[in-house]
Amino acid sequence: MRVTRPTPPLDVLIVEDEALIALDLSLLVEDQGHRVVAEADSLDAVTQVVGTIAPNLVFLDLHLAKGQSGFDVCRLVQAAWKDSTIVFLTANPDLVPAHCCGAHGVISKPFTRSGISEALRYLEQGICRPPPHGDAPECLAKTDNFKNQW
Amino acid sequence: MPMVVTNPDLEDNPIVFCNEAFQRLCGYERSEIIGRNCRFLQGPETDQNSVRRIRAAIEGGRDIELDILNYRKDGSTFWNALYLSPVRNAAGDIKFFFASQLDVTARIEAQILIARQKEEIEREVEARTAALRAALDTKTLLLHEVDHRVKNNLTLIGSILRLQARRITDPVIASQLSSMLERLDALSAVHRQLYESSDLAVFDAGALAETLASGIVGTCGRNDIAIVRDVSSVPVPSSTAAPLGLILNEVITNAVKHGFANGRGGTLKVNAKSDGSSGMIAITDDGAGFGTEPPSGGLGSVLIERLVRQIGGRASWESGHPGSRVTIVFPVHESD
Numbered sequence: 001m002r003v004t005r006p007t008p009p010l011d012v013l014i015v016e017d018e019a020l021i022a023l024d025l026s027l028l029v030e031d032q033g034h035r036v037v038a039e040a041d042s043l044d045a046v047t048q049v050v051g052t053i054a055p056n057l058v059f060l061d062l063h064l065a066k067g068q069s070g071f072d073v074c075r076l077v078q079a080a081w082k083d084s085t086i087v088f089l090t091a092n093p094d095l096v097p098a099h100c101c102g103a104h105g106v107i108s109k110p111f112t113r114s115g116i117s118e119a120l121r122y123l124e125q126g127i128c129r130p131p132p133h134g135d136a137p138e139c140l141a142k143t144d145n146f147k148n149q150w
Numbered sequence: 151m152p153m154v155v156t157n158p159d160l161e162d163n164p165i166v167f168c169n170e171a172f173q174r175l176c177g178y179e180r181s182e183i184i185g186r187n188c189r190f191l192q193g194p195e196t197d198q199n200s201v202r203r204i205r206a207a208i209e210g211g212r213d214i215e216l217d218i219l220n221y222r223k224d225g226s227t228f229w230n231a232l233y234l235s236p237v238r239n240a241a242g243d244i245k246f247f248f249a250s251q252l253d254v255t256a257r258i259e260a261q262i263l264i265a266r267q268k269e270e271i272e273r274e275v276e277a278r279t280a281a282l283r284a285a286l287d288t289k290t291l292l293l294h295e296v297d298h299r300v301k302n303n304l305t306l307i308g309s310i311l312r313l314q315a316r317r318i319t320d321p322v323i324a325s326q327l328s329s330m331l332e333r334l335d336a337l338s339a340v341h342r343q344l345y346e347s348s349d350l351a352v353f354d355a356g357a358l359a360e361t362l363a364s365g366i367v368g369t370c371g372r373n374d375i376a377i378v379r380d381v382s383s384v385p386v387p388s389s390t391a392a393p394l395g396l397i398l399n400e401v402i403t404n405a406v407k408h409g410f411a412n413g414r415g416g417t418l419k420v421n422a423k424s425d426g427s428s429g430m431i432a433i434t435d436d437g438a439g440f441g442t443e444p445p446s447g448g449l450g451s452v453l454i455e456r457l458v459r460q461i462g463g464r465a466s467w468e469s470g471h472p473g474s475r476v477t478i479v480f481p482v483h484e485s486d
Binding site: 020021023024025028093115137138 | 305308309310313341365369370
């Protein structure tokens with residue numbers, strides 16, 4: 001079976017409730033030549049963009065606005081865009097289980113500009129031309145799903 | 151000592167002899183005692199298992215020693231240290247049973263009291279342990295929450311600085327802001343490692359040096375700098391982690407930015423080891439070197455000088471041909 005893989009630039013969804021962190025992330029993503037198709041601060045906000053976008057990559061915080069959880073968003077993302085790659089971006093990496101609810105990786109906060117750039121380059125390879133070459137950047141912890149799929 | 155003799159050849163093994171001490175102990179007259187089976191001393195609180203053991207000893211013709219709760223004529227109770235043994239004739243047949251009694255109420259009650267107190271204390275200890283465990287859980291939870299907030303704030307500060315950096319056109323200010331971001335990155339690396347560490351009191355400075363070296367080289371996007379590691383674990387008190395992170399950041403950044411300036415690539419060596427009382431981290435580059443004097447005047451050298459003093463360590467600078475080597479020596483965490 002021939003699989004159609006996305007080509008760069010990637011469409012990226014950013015789920016983060018801190019407005020300035022979301023802006024910073026969006027600009028870092030655009031610095032790498034990708035497109036931010038939406039920013040969302042909660043499960044509700046993600047629900048609203050289902051059907052209007054098709055992100056290849058989702059950066060996902062755990063603690064969201066209105067007390068909503070990134071794990072719920074993770075489930076919604078997988079239901080809405082089954083081919084999208086999910087990376088948790090959290091200050092609480094311990095809370096993410098090893099199977100990671102279907103996500104491909106975890107980036108610990110605080111992140112750095114270089115960490116995000118390297119992770120994006122690596123993830124782009126995984127999404128567009130798997131498997132990604134070389135070692136994953138230090139900041140990106142791979143999940144079981146990552147190892148199985150790529 | 152109170153004593154009785156029973157005759158097993160008669161119906162129901164009745165008492166055929168008792169002394170005065172026995173009468174005083176149980177409060178019955180001799181006439182009320184003779185002819186009765188010993189079980190008339192038992193009452194509702196008497197342990198049936200003890201009764202069964204006595205019966206088995208009599209049936210088996212063995213002697214037995216046990217404490218049993220008995221009742222006086224007036225209904226009051228006493229603990230009886232009973233000793234019972236068969237008396238045989240020359241042919242070895244059991245002719246009588248001999249039983250002596252001793253009122254050990256005081257001893258048994260003391261034992262019961264002690265057992266009850268022990269139980270109570272154990273219950274209290276258990277309750278206290280549960281309370282302490284709950285308090286510890288709460289503390290751990292709070293610590294995690296504080297830790298989470300610290301990291302969220304560090305992330306936010308980083309985002310704000312990066313957003314500001316995008317608006318700055320003056321290259322000098324931009325480079326200074328970029329140095330600030332690098333220092334923040336170093337502190338962030340420290341906090342990530344603190345959070346991942348299982349022991350809150352001890353921090354591995356060797357692991358931090360490795361993380362910072364690859365982070366800083368990565369940040370500069372320098373593929374022409376190879377990192378060589380010779381690093382073992384260097385345990386330091388957690389309070390040393392942040393200052394040490396800032397020191398190492400300055401030293402490594404210096405090597406990358408000045409040693410490997412103007413497109414000059416090379417090798418960055420990270421050494422870390424501990425001899426149990428002091429730790430050593432050395433950053434060596436084979437870049438341009440700094441001549442005879444270490445770089446001075448900038449905020450970087452002020453940071454290094456003050457922070458090295460703060461952690462009770464010392465820094466030495468050597469210029470090689472080529473390159474330079476900076477060695478930081480500092481006290482390690484004393485293990486027990």
